[in-house]
Amino acid sequence: MMKVDRNSAKSTQRLILVSNRLPVALDRSDSGEWHITPSSGGLVTALAPILRKTRGLWIGWPGATAEGVDLEQLLAAYRYPLGSITLKAVTLTQDEVQHYYSGFSNETIWPLFHDLHSRCKFDPEDWLVYQAVNRKFAQAIIDNSDVDDYIWVHDYHLLLVARELHAIDPGRRAVFFLHTPFPSVDIYDKLPWRQQIMRALLEYDLIGFQTLRDRSNFIHCAESLTKGLYVNARKRLAVIQTPSRELRAGVFPISIDFREFSRLAATKEVVRRSIQLREDIPGCRIILGVDRMDYSKGISQRLKAFRNALERFEDLRCKVTLVQIIIPSRAHILEYQKLKAEVDGLISEINGQFAESGWVPVQYMFRSVDRAELAAYYRAADMALVTPLKDGMNLVAKEYCASNVDENGVLILSEFAGAAVQMRRNAMLVNPYDIEGVANTIYKAYNMGGAERKDRMRRLRNSIRRHGISWWASRFLQAANYTKQQSTIEVQFPQ
Numbered sequence: 001m002m003k004v005d006r007n008s009a010k011s012t013q014r015l016i017l018v019s020n021r022l023p024v025a026l027d028r029s030d031s032g033e034w035h036i037t038p039s040s041g042g043l044v045t046a047l048a049p050i051l052r053k054t055r056g057l058w059i060g061w062p063g064a065t066a067e068g069v070d071l072e073q074l075l076a077a078y079r080y081p082l083g084s085i086t087l088k089a090v091t092l093t094q095d096e097v098q099h100y101y102s103g104f105s106n107e108t109i110w111p112l113f114h115d116l117h118s119r120c121k122f123d124p125e126d127w128l129v130y131q132a133v134n135r136k137f138a139q140a141i142i143d144n145s146d147v148d149d150y151i152w153v154h155d156y157h158l159l160l161v162a163r164e165l166h167a168i169d170p171g172r173r174a175v176f177f178l179h180t181p182f183p184s185v186d187i188y189d190k191l192p193w194r195q196q197i198m199r200a201l202l203e204y205d206l207i208g209f210q211t212l213r214d215r216s217n218f219i220h221c222a223e224s225l226t227k228g229l230y231v232n233a234r235k236r237l238a239v240i241q242t243p244s245r246e247l248r249a250g251v252f253p254i255s256i257d258f259r260e261f262s263r264l265a266a267t268k269e270v271v272r273r274s275i276q277l278r279e280d281i282p283g284c285r286i287i288l289g290v291d292r293m294d295y296s297k298g299i300s301q302r303l304k305a306f307r308n309a310l311e312r313f314e315d316l317r318c319k320v321t322l323v324q325i326i327i328p329s330r331a332h333i334l335e336y337q338k339l340k341a342e343v344d345g346l347i348s349e350i351n352g353q354f355a356e357s358g359w360v361p362v363q364y365m366f367r368s369v370d371r372a373e374l375a376a377y378y379r380a381a382d383m384a385l386v387t388p389l390k391d392g393m394n395l396v397a398k399e400y401c402a403s404n405v406d407e408n409g410v411l412i413l414s415e416f417a418g419a420a421v422q423m424r425r426n427a428m429l430v431n432p433y434d435i436e437g438v439a440n441t442i443y444k445a446y447n448m449g450g451a452e453r454k455d456r457m458r459r460l461r462n463s464i465r466r467h468g469i470s471w472w473a474s475r476f477l478q479a480a481n482y483t484k485q486q487s488t489i490e491v492q493f494p495q
Ligand code: GDG
Pocket: 179, 180, 254, 290, 291, 292, 325, 327, 367, 368, 369, 370, 371, 374, 391, 392, 393, 394, 395, 396, 397, 399
């Protein structure tokens, strides 16, 4: 439990969370009825207590566009199961979804921030709509908040919200957390709107990054693009002074609800299912991959590494199965369709080349699985292969360890995932582009003795237990001076 400063004169300040997506999914049944289901996630779990206690508000896009249906009204009538959190929908037209979401967010900023600038589309129309939608979000904040409310904006879809807020009301303050990496100057400079975006980012009061490297990249980009900038990065929270204002930049590695994952993994249902999953592949160790279908996740490179391992280490054949769960994502974007075709092709090549009676080397699921099923896979897996080409953090790596209650699994982790900073000593780090290197590491992990596996996994789990999602949220909110100003609430951060 975190005691907050009760001597402060200020009364409860409402927390307003702003993200591209609301924490709900909207679906339409065949009969045309709309269904709203809460989508779980670390962010909701971490912030629900504080949102509840401050009568907080979550502003975002409900994830659907619907002709002739008032989604705002639909959501207003919906009671969010996690308590008295109010959800406020920002509705988007088809055209906005295409240019702001698919276009600028996912075909410009996403690849650029993952160092994949050759995949970027730089379309002025996308940029115009991106600005307009950020303005729309800012207007929704103004319409639904008071000047004292505390505004926390999330992620790369909403880089300009502070600028747009200030254009309407210069007195508003907002803080920001970037879930993706921030690229180096060489990459960031490719962006035709680098200057406008940097200026807009400097209008936040606090910016949180996943790793020190992301923050350093940001500071270098800011320095190279802004005259008269003074930076003191020696403190834990870097202080950045522009000619007109001052802001802070910090490092807050996001995490998961450790307790929730380890509790789920120990339930009867999950234990039973994980035993069954192992029995379904008798005599084989399970290597697990869980990713959104995204080129940043390095799925093709991972499959090539697995193939290389089977080619060079014959004793792995019939002894390991790669279970690859891939969640469909951004399927309307051409690059993602091409990636799916490539992944499908590689899997069928590997299975065609190596499968024998009773053994299929790659088991592939292209769909989402429910949380208990995911926990059963995490628990059943002898190894997790988490090999993104670049990743802000990568929560799968942490979820795998939290669910590995038997402490006998091995985590093979890309050195380019933000998670590698905290997990580098006890995970087996790989360069995902080094196909032979990853194959060698699979083989090493396969041969690792029980004592070493246990020792590494125990340390990984202890570190995630100590630095879970509530630790992340409380550190960010403290840095932003949010919790200090609370006089009437006690914020619980369970660990
Ligand atoms: C972005 C950044 C950063 C996956 N499959 C299923 C499922 N999942 C859940 C996992 C995990 C989440 O999706 C994926 O999180 P990641 O961190 O791996 O990746 P991104 O979606 O790219 O997230 C990333 C993150 O933001 C947080 O800041 O770490 O770097 O790119 O939680 O469990 N969940 C269920 N079924 C599935 O089939 N229920």
